[in-house]
Amino acid sequence: MAMRDYSTKLDAKIVLKTPPLEELSSILCAELKKNFVDVSVDIVDCPNLRAPPFRMSGAGIGNDLRIGEVGGIGNLFPSPKTDKFFNLKKICETCEMPKAFVFGPGAGPFHIVGNNCEMVADADFTTDHQNNVATKVSRVVPNGKGYEMSTIDNADFVLMANLAISDGFPAGKVLRVHAAKRNGEMNYPGAIRKALIGYYGNSLISLAGVFLVKKGKVRMHVMPDFPGCPWETIEEMDKEWLKYFEMKAPLVCASVLHSNDIGGYKLRLEHTHCYSEHGDAGHYHYDTTPDEVEYEGYFAPAKFIYRIDMV
Numbered sequence: 001m002a003m004r005d006y007s008t009k010l011d012a013k014i015v016l017k018t019p020p021l022e023e024l025s026s027i028l029c030a031e032l033k034k035n036f037v038d039v040s041v042d043i044v045d046c047p048n049l050r051a052p053p054f055r056m057s058g059a060g061i062g063n064d065l066r067i068g069e070v071g072g073i074g075n076l077f078p079s080p081k082t083d084k085f086f087n088l089k090k091i092c093e094t095c096e097m098p099k100a101f102v103f104g105p106g107a108g109p110f111h112i113v114g115n116n117c118e119m120v121a122d123a124d125f126t127t128d129h130q131n132n133v134a135t136k137v138s139r140v141v142p143n144g145k146g147y148e149m150s151t152i153d154n155a156d157f158v159l160m161a162n163l164a165i166s167d168g169f170p171a172g173k174v175l176r177v178h179a180a181k182r183n184g185e186m187n188y189p190g191a192i193r194k195a196l197i198g199y200y201g202n203s204l205i206s207l208a209g210v211f212l213v214k215k216g217k218v219r220m221h222v223m224p225d226f227p228g229c230p231w232e233t234i235e236e237m238d239k240e241w242l243k244y245f246e247m248k249a250p251l252v253c254a255s256v257l258h259s260n261d262i263g264g265y266k267l268r269l270e271h272t273h274c275y276s277e278h279g280d281a282g283h284y285h286y287d288t289t290p291d292e293v294e295y296e297g298y299f300a301p302a303k304f305i306y307r308i309d310m311v
């Protein structure tokens with residue numbers, strides 16, 4: 001079956017409420033203290049994301065941040081839409097920032113890798129003469145009992161992605177969100193999102209960033225190849241098809257979250273994928289070692305959502 005590029009299928013441009021960092025800092029700190037023993041939230045210069053431990057293609061989260069909200073579960077359930085693909089460069093153009101640093105969680109290009117794979121998109125298109133793509137993908141190994149991570153230089157992806165897109169400016173101000181020793185029920189990105197819901201109500205706030213799991217272990221999944229017939233329920237897909245693993249720190253995680261979807265744009269309210277130097281990589285669910293876990297994240301609020309291929 002021939003595949004078609006859906007990167008230019010823009011269904012909506014959404015203007016977001018963009019709170020000041022000072023306000024977000026106090027809101028996030030208060031909520032995180034309900035779930036973690038050690039918490040601090042500060043306003044800092046974004047660290048150099050090209051340096052260890054991040055080793056990303058772009059220098060920083062940057063300015064003029066927007067979210068490319070691409071595809072969704074409707075491209076996967078009840079049966080995968082294998083005739084569609086997207087391209088990071090074209091997505092940046094659709095999001096009105098062709099010279100951009102783009103990163104975020106999504107589904108890697110099975111037509112390039114040869115298998116289904118989880119993806120941390122990572123590409124720097126900020127200069128005219130260099131398209132630097134360093135996307136991380138994780139796939140289930142052929143015997144189905146493990147996984148492997150690799151880095152690809154192809155800008156294609158499939159199914160869905162939640163992409164942070166900015167000018168990649170290296171020293172923009174961001175929130176540094178540190179939390180350790182979880183004593184509540186919420187995971188780290190979930191607690192951040194709950195803070196936004198509690199304070200801003202029906203206003204739509206979107207944050208994007210990169211966080212480190214510095215200590216502990218987390219539960220993640222990696223999707224295997226598609227089954228031969230459609231799923232009957234989401235539960236069947238989640239519990240019987242996806243492959244779950246416990247993975248260990250240190251991990252680098254790309255995360256995008258929205259406070260709500262009251263507008264009915266079929267937003268993925270929280271999505272986080274992780275990678276590492278030691279080969280652990282996949283879709284983040286929660287930490288499994290609450291007494292040990294330590295997170296350190298860098299986040300900024302977005303100005304717009306570009307809803308592409310709303311399914």
